[in-house]
Amino acid sequence: MIERPRRLRQSSVMRSLVRETHLRADALILPMFVRDIPEPVAINAMPGVVQHSFASLVHAAQEAKALGVGGVMLFGVPADRDAMGSEACDADGILARALRETRAAVGPDYIICADVCLDEFTEHGHCGVLTADGRVDNDATLAHYADMAVVCAQAGANMVGLSGMMDGQVGVVRNALDDAGYDDVVILAYSAKYASAFYGPFREAVQSRLDGDRRTYQQDPANRRESMREVRLDLEQGADIVMVKPALPYLDIVADTRASVDVPVAAYVVSGEYSMIEAAAANGWINRRAAILEALTSVKRAGADIICTYWATEVAKWLKEQQ
Numbered sequence: 001m002i003e004r005p006r007r008l009r010q011s012s013v014m015r016s017l018v019r020e021t022h023l024r025a026d027a028l029i030l031p032m033f034v035r036d037i038p039e040p041v042a043i044n045a046m047p048g049v050v051q052h053s054f055a056s057l058v059h060a061a062q063e064a065k066a067l068g069v070g071g072v073m074l075f076g077v078p079a080d081r082d083a084m085g086s087e088a089c090d091a092d093g094i095l096a097r098a099l100r101e102t103r104a105a106v107g108p109d110y111i112i113c114a115d116v117c118l119d120e121f122t123e124h125g126h127c128g129v130l131t132a133d134g135r136v137d138n139d140a141t142l143a144h145y146a147d148m149a150v151v152c153a154q155a156g157a158n159m160v161g162l163s164g165m166m167d168g169q170v171g172v173v174r175n176a177l178d179d180a181g182y183d184d185v186v187i188l189a190y191s192a193k194y195a196s197a198f199y200g201p202f203r204e205a206v207q208s209r210l211d212g213d214r215r216t217y218q219q220d221p222a223n224r225r226e227s228m229r230e231v232r233l234d235l236e237q238g239a240d241i242v243m244v245k246p247a248l249p250y251l252d253i254v255a256d257t258r259a260s261v262d263v264p265v266a267a268y269v270v271s272g273e274y275s276m277i278e279a280a281a282a283n284g285w286i287n288r289r290a291a292i293l294e295a296l297t298s299v300k301r302a303g304a305d306i307i308c309t310y311w312a313t314e315v316a317k318w319l320k321e322q323q
Ligand code: PBG
Pocket: 115, 117, 118, 119, 120, 127, 163, 164, 198, 199, 200, 201, 202, 214, 269, 270, 271, 272
């Protein structure tokens, strides 16, 4: 026998020597939910994840930073919602306040990404404002995203995550940020975002009231080529980082995206992907730590430079222990 692939698998050191993919804490982003509440509240559908109070949010951001996690991503859960999602653009709203407090606690450079989307803030739960006959109004929504992004930048976000899947959102937000003097604020474009059942637990996390679905703006899970079009359009409009979401059911899209662009590629391991592994582990059906590391490694291997994951801080601890 000339070739014996097993030779390179014979010991832990040998396997380390030839390992092709490595997880790194500084390429993870920790998404967090914040609400104006005295104490954090558990999210039933996401065991181990909470809706943060301001104090626990700040503490968790400091902990993530101390462990070398690359950054945090904030989602606001407002007390009141309306048709326009007005609180999203309010400098005293939940998200802006949380951004200010977090920025004050982690220093000037740490990555704080704000989710720029209306769904947490609208009473109907859609990612944009509606027309008189109840359709999501793409162009009217863009102005809200522009305002929201500027409010978030003013409050301390140095990155904005454009997750709404409105056509033209990247260009409009880029112009608004630049006009307001925030040309350094990075745009993380959710370029290839699918209408996914795996966002289920997130609905509880942000208490979204959506009836129906998002299929008129998020992508059809059956489509692959279409993602390349979305990615191309976002880059033409000035996206700094392009993201694929969800991650694990869309590793082909992560790989395609990596092959087609020269900017960093991110992937978001979403709430349902998190909860599936947690639920199986809680039942003793899989080894939790091994499953988490395998899942995240597969996302890297497919081509993601950056991974958004609710496990970011815990994984950073594990990676530190391994050293
Ligand atoms: C939209 C947004 C969603 C998620 C992140 N940003 C919900 C959606 O598009 O339906 C889902 C994240 C997750 O499921 O973990 N603001």
